[in-house]
Amino acid sequence: MRQQIPLLITFIVGTLxxxxxxxxxxxxxxxxxxxxxxxxxxxxxFLGGGNLLRVHINKLRKRKRDWGFSIVTILGFxxxxxxxxxxxxxxxxxxxxxxxxxxxFYDIFNSVQYPLSATMYSxxxxxxxxxxxxxxRAKNREATLLLIAAFIILLGRxxxxxxxxxxxxxxxxxxxxxxxxxxxxxxxxxxGQRAIMIGIGLGVISxxxxxxxxxxxxxxxxxx
Amino acid sequence: MSLPLAATHPRLxxxxxxxxxxxxxxxxxxxxxxxxxxxxxTVVDDTVSIAAAPVTTLLVxxxxxxxxxxxxxxxxxSIDDQLIDSKVTGYRVYxxxxxxxxxxxxDLLPGVGNYTDKNVELDSSYVYYVxxxxxxxxxxxIHTESISPQREWINFRRGYLFIIMMIISAAIIFYVETAKRxxxxxxxxxxxxxxxxxxxGRATExxxxxxxxxxxxxxxxxxxxxxxxxxGRVSRTIADYDSKIFMPVSRSxxxxxxxxxxxxxxxxxxxxxxxNDDMVNYVTDEQFGYVAAVDGLMVREKPATVFxxxxxxxESLILAETGNSIGAIQIAGTARPAQLPFFIAxxxxxxxxxxxxxASAYLSGEPRMLGSLKGQDVGKAIAMITILLGVVAVTLSxxxxxxxxxxxxxxxxxxxxxx
Numbered sequence: 173m174r175q176q177i178p179l180l181i182t183f184i185v186g187t188l189x190x191x192x193x194x195x196x197x198x199x200x201x202x203x204x205x206x207x208x209x210x211x212x213x214x215x216x217x218f219l220g221g222g223n224l225l226r227v228h229i230n231k232l233r234k235r236k237r238d239w240g241f242s243i244v245t246i247l248g249f250x251x252x253x254x255x256x257x258x259x260x261x262x263x264x265x266x267x268x269x270x271x272x273x274x275x276x277f278y279d280i281f282n283s284v285q286y287p288l289s290a291t292m293y294s295x296x297x298x299x300x301x302x303x304x305x306x307x308x309r310a311k312n313r314e315a316t317l318l319l320i321a322a323f324i325i326l327l328g329r330x331x332x333x334x335x336x337x338x339x340x341x342x343x344x345x346x347x348x349x350x351x352x353x354x355x356x357x358x359x360x361x362x363x364g365q366r367a368i369m370i371g372i373g374l375g376v377i378s379x380x381x382x383x384x385x386x387x388x389x390x391x392x393x394x395x396x
Numbered sequence: 397m398s399l400p401l402a403a404t405h406p407r408l409x410x411x412x413x414x415x416x417x418x419x420x421x422x423x424x425x426x427x428x429x430x431x432x433x434x435x436x437x438t439v440v441d442d443t444v445s446i447a448a449a450p451v452t453t454l455l456v457x458x459x460x461x462x463x464x465x466x467x468x469x470x471x472x473x474s475i476d477d478q479l480i481d482s483k484v485t486g487y488r489v490y491x492x493x494x495x496x497x498x499x500x501x502x503d504l505l506p507g508v509g510n511y512t513d514k515n516v517e518l519d520s521s522y523v524y525y526v527x528x529x530x531x532x533x534x535x536x537x538i539h540t541e542s543i544s545p546q547r548e549w550i551n552f553r554r555g556y557l558f559i560i561m562m563i564i565s566a567a568i569i570f571y572v573e574t575a576k577r578x579x580x581x582x583x584x585x586x587x588x589x590x591x592x593x594x595x596x597g598r599a600t601e602x603x604x605x606x607x608x609x610x611x612x613x614x615x616x617x618x619x620x621x622x623x624x625x626x627x628g629r630v631s632r633t634i635a636d637y638d639s640k641i642f643m644p645v646s647r648s649x650x651x652x653x654x655x656x657x658x659x660x661x662x663x664x665x666x667x668x669x670x671x672n673d674d675m676v677n678y679v680t681d682e683q684f685g686y687v688a689a690v691d692g693l694m695v696r697e698k699p700a701t702v703f704x705x706x707x708x709x710x711e712s713l714i715l716a717e718t719g720n721s722i723g724a725i726q727i728a729g730t731a732r733p734a735q736l737p738f739f740i741a742x743x744x745x746x747x748x749x750x751x752x753x754x755a756s757a758y759l760s761g762e763p764r765m766l767g768s769l770k771g772q773d774v775g776k777a778i779a780m781i782t783i784l785l786g787v788v789a790v791t792l793s794x795x796x797x798x799x800x801x802x803x804x805x806x807x808x809x810x811x812x813x814x815x
Contacts, residue, residue: 194551194558196463209616213649220648220678227677238696285682292684296710299717299742307741365733368749372731374564374775375750376618378768381568382757383621387764390628390756391621391653 179386186384224249255280321356328353448476448483448530451509456524456540461554464518464547469511471537474528477506485529489513490536492523503529516545556811563778568771575767583766588727588745589758592626595725596633599700605640606630607699609690609715610654611706611730612683614647618753619731623706624650624657625756626729630703631658635665643676644693646686651678687711691718704728704743705752708735716742729755782808 185205192198228242254260255276262268262275271278310316327333333349340348346355382388451471459466469489477484484506490498491513504511516522521542527534575581599606608630610623627643634641641658645651654676662671679689691714694702702719704712704726712728712735719726720742728739729747739746747755750772757765786808792801 190561194554196461196548196551199463206616209614213614213647216648216652218648220651223648223651223678224680227674241692285685288688289682289684292688292714293710295714299713303713303717303720303738303741368733368736370779371748371750371776372733372753374772374779375731375753377561377564377775378568378772379618379622379753381565382765382768385569385572387572387768388625388756390625390760391657 175389175392178392179389183384183386186380190384221249252277252280321360324349325353325356447532448528448535449474450528450535450537451487451526452537454524454526454537454540456522456543458543458546459512459514461548461551462545464545465514465516467513467516467522467524467543467545469513469524469526469540471509471526473507473509474535476530477528479507482506483530485531488527488529488534490525490527492539494520495523495542498525518545518547520544560778560811564771564775567774568768571770571774572764572767575763575770578763581763581766581770583754583758583769586747586751586754586758588729588747588751589755591725591727591745592630592759593633595701595703595727596630596637596639598725599634600637600639602700604698604700605642606634606701606703607690607694607697607719607724608641608643608703609706610643610645610650611704611708612646612686612711613707615649615653617707619707620647620650622731622752622755623729624653626703626705626752626759627654628657628661629756629759631661632665635662635667635670638667638670641675642693642697642699644679644686644690645676646679646681646683648678651676683709683711687714690715694718694722694724698722699724702726704730704739705747705755706730708732708739713738713742719743782812 188198188201189205192201225246228245230236231242232239232246256270259266259268259270259272260276261279262270262272262277264272271281304322308315308319308322310319327336328350333353337348337350345351379388383391451474454469454471456467456469458464459468473487474484476482486506487504487508488500489502489504489511491501492498501513501515502511513522513524521544523539523542525537525539527536571581596606608627610620610627611617613620615621631641643654643658645654655673658675659668659671662668679686694715695718699719699722702724704715704719705728708715708730709732712730712732716726716728716739726743727745727747728743729752730736730739731749731752733749736746736748754769754772757769786805789801789805789808792798793805
């Protein structure tokens, strides 16, 4: 029974959503189900927030390793929660948006959270460099091909690449590095990406059918 | 003494006097009312310069294959709607509902010749007209016929999609049934999945935990579901080896589902006492906040094995490179093509696209599940044949102008662009 009801719900919802693609009067079902999902997710957030507080309060109480980080987490969580719930400094009334400009919530978000997120994101530039260094080492034939392709694309996207092969006549313009870079991106790269996309599409169909027909049950916590 | 000519001839006098009176009156009016006349002339000229012809051929039709919730308007833009020095500043669509008053519903840019009204109801009738907007005012078109939207029960435009879906679904179900009857099915080896036992074993030998990251999407993403199906198998192995797992998540629903999955695996392994709710923690929904927390965990806890399976976005490489820097063996998989190169560059094993969805079937080894993988191959065969046909059709059509190939190409485009 514990698995039968979720399986039945999955079957009904899955079938209805497939049918809605072909029957226009059912066309809004996807939006409706998405709204239902959002409502459930909002209630589930209480579980998440509660879990976060419990874990960090425990860590703090038992003085576990790195408990100092837990103070920052609890403080950040509490300040944002209070600022948002009570709309401190909000220029509008209680019905106004929680992130209205001028509110404490808005100021903290823009002055603390936003720059911190940007800092994390900017790490990507350095990680791209280190990952590229490893990926482009010519250890075997495939890696060498990858290195050559990457080199052409890097050069093709810079003025130096244009300058280097600008003398090649228009009749053989494909050999100009920027054009070679475009060809690599539009032909072999795009073909490969599309092949992966087709595989993903078929994989999603197969996985969805397994879920709808109840063959796949491990996401419910069991194989049988 | 001679009399004036006019006096002597009455008819001649009329003929001469009329032009004289007109000339005198015109001269007088020119002399006394010069400024007024000039002003009038200026106004008339301005009006002429910014007046515009209305739109023509205004047609309205019911939106095709919808729930009776749209009407489509088409018109030929005003002849004064030009790219350079245009008098037209735009178009305003007016609507009369149930013969009521006209109300403007939308303003459109110059050059636009169609509009779909999606704010209509089944039981109402609608009349439209389009006004051409200029700096001096509006120039309305004629009204359309009264029309009521109609509901269609089947979207025939998606007929081909339905047929393709049915063929693939039928193939999957056929192979599932075949497998159930006991027929052996060959499935190629997937290195990333073969390495799971080895990766968990390594963590056990090193006495370090396993880190499992199910992406940053919620339970409504099929990739997250695929990740959780793999989690079931991974946590079962972890329970068998008596190793440790920790799983920070960015969605509350994923947290509850993951706990349930791990708990069941521990029960199945006969070790329910070893299960702990704290194995799965909620961190934050915020993308880079989550990345910062997970990176911190990696650096502090130094897991021996990291699983990155699910839907990843810009954070994929940050997580994978941090995992690489601590020397963890990493198994990654996603169905987002843009993130795959990052995982391939930074991880030891990568499940590419469909392999992520095939993982649970592959790992379970259950015939019904493997049958569904075999059914996918029929879809691939259809894709390959169609691509081949398309390439041949376009080549023969464009290079040698073979008529039948042009038709075949057009038909293929129609089949695969139906929406």
